[in-house]
Amino acid sequence: MEKLIGAALLGQSGGPTSVINSSAAGVFIEALDKDCITHVLAAHHGIKGILEEDFFDISKEDKNELQLLLTTPSSVIGSIRYKLKDPKVDDSEYKRILEVFTKYNIRYFFYNGGNDSMDTCNKISKYINDTGYECRCIGIPKTIDNDLVGTDHCPGYGSAAKYIATTIMELYHDATVYESKQITIVEIMGRNAGWLTAASCLANIRGCGPDLVYLPEKPFDMEQFYQQVTHVVDNKGKCIICVSEGIKTKEGKYIPELYSKLAKDSFGHAQLGGTAVCLARELGKRTTVKIRAIELSLLQRCAAHLASKTDVIEAFNAGAEAVKAAINGKTDVMVSFDRPFSDPYIINYDLISLNEVANKEKTVPLGWIKYDNSGMTNEFYNYALPLIQGELKAPLESGLPKFARLRRLNYRIKE
């Protein structure tokens, strides 16, 4: 096979994670090392950076700072939430992308994100390929939600899971400090998939987990919720509840939706939040027990100080594997993880067609959720525990993490 010579371009898209920059480091460091790659570029704010020729020249970055990317949260080159139109309806943006790819001789395109980003990557891949312009398009998975199909799990999930389990352990210690009865409701991210909320149960291996968990996979019933909470409070005095932001009634209504109108994001997804507060308010109408609602909010997706080493390394490898696959002629695929065993835990890197990934969601198997909402079954522990192992975090400087500082020098070809 003749080597395809040209520039490599990475874009990041969607919500941040603790390890999305580790995947970027994997792409950058692998690509900088390859002769067939003439330039290593990063798109500022994903697809928008491509449309506007807003690129960073990664060859100008200090190698030490690139290494610090492994332990720097969020997206150092900027992210975006942007939905490309159906090219059959309006192909103007695709034409522009082809124009830019041609101008910069971009032959390797990597897009790092979740379901929506894989949709973007898939559309670009198909369009570019149809034009006959040779460019290898590879998706790199990323989402704390862990809801991409075709891969054992997603980079970002392990670190968020470790953060959630650790935080629940600490909250458990806090919530049990007084003698008085107390209900603590912790709201965890997850629109349609309950993987993150399920991770709170990992705290049970140290005896400090939630008493009840409510995932979006199961219809939520307020009366059953009240009964289950009351049962725990009556028996233990304390009740720690972890709920996904996206739990819905059997009529398909989100909890905050029953109280207030919902905004939608640019992908048409409901913007959630306030689930714990709503539940606390409802419970408060029927009990005098002290209730506290806690929203883990953005902290769960950017707490790099609690990143899982397993996750950081896998995220890096996913980026590096994407580059290797592209150089080996692969295109129109996403890097995926295959796990032959959980014990010993082994991950093989594989590739899956973008068609099979885009716009699909992998939810938690219903059989893994205990029927009485008291936790998760052993299948979940076997699945999730390997993902939170080890620690790898930024070196400390003056007691605070030393995150990467890229120069982000603009790279632009004059007309």
Added chain:
Amino acid sequence: MEKLIGAALLGQSGGPTSVINSSAAGVFIEALDKDCITHVLAAHHGIKGILEEDFFDISKEDKNELQLLLTTPSSVIGSIRYKLKDPKVDDSEYKRILEVFTKYNIRYFFYNGGNDSMDTCNKISKYINDTGYECRCIGIPKTIDNDLVGTDHCPGYGSAAKYIATTIMELYHDATVYESKQITIVEIMGRNAGWLTAASCLANIRGCGPDLVYLPEKPFDMEQFYQQVTHVVDNKGKCIICVSEGIKTKEGKYIPELYSKLAKDSFGHAQLGGTAVCLARELGKRTTVKIRAIELSLLQRCAAHLASKTDVIEAFNAGAEAVKAAINGKTDVMVSFDRPFSDPYIINYDLISLNEVANKEKTVPLGWIKYDNSGMTNEFYNYALPLIQGELKAPLESGLPKFARLRRLNYRIKE
């Protein structure tokens, strides 16, 4: 001086911190080693455990578990919020305490907490002393609020400060990931003292701090707030704001108080919270910029995984020093920290009269807060930076912290 022979008793009181158990370990390990101390007891839920003779026998605990207390958050023997009556009004509880102290031959009494707890310790100390029963009463400082007078700082503050600064750095990375304008309002604990909110500015030493900080020491003005936020958003596109839960208008009104009624706790303190949400709602009436309100909630006081080593060690030493002081005949005092220098950072352990501590609050010097709310002056950095240095946290087991598990065997003398 003849040695006073008898039992030692520790109680914990008030809100948890990451290091209150480290002080307990200091008391336990030091006391277990002393010949004049016949029994080492812990009161279950502070003063309530004394009134009800609900004690744990610490000599029955595994030494390894006692060592794990250094890195276990919250209060392992249980805490309480309980205000003793003025003995001139009603001395029945004091009589009961004396009865219990006499029955168990308690000659060394240690009470670990903040201002309210020092008030309790002070009242007990004075009452017991007036009766002629010899018991050494020593307060051990503890509060993330850092608002005890007569001590350079309080155990618990350094770890909370480290958590807040680290979290703000991570939120900064998250909040700047998209190109769109965004306002992020982070609500931090602190009823009347802004030490914790000030700690968010430590993130500035890595260039990732808040743009604006609002402490309770300065009257809050909604119009000025709007102007200052608008100025930052117009210039930078993003604005990260850290506010104390306890900010008040010049009329002395808390922000949530302007919108809803306030509950009071058993000490008559207003129960706050919701400040960030209220501010977000007010700002939202005047701007279309996306606004996110985040409450750090309980996480800031129990996140032992981010404890400051300096804080953990000082908390332990405070407990051990209390035992040493008591054995040396000291009573009616609190252990205090004296800092001759910040560079090199040195702490000498000292003692201060409980009268001088009880019911007083140390607030942030007004001169340390920048006039335009853009941050803190160098005096604050010099003060706070040494307190967040180093890391000391629980060993990991299966990827999660291994916190102490005490046996908590009951110790009771039959009638």
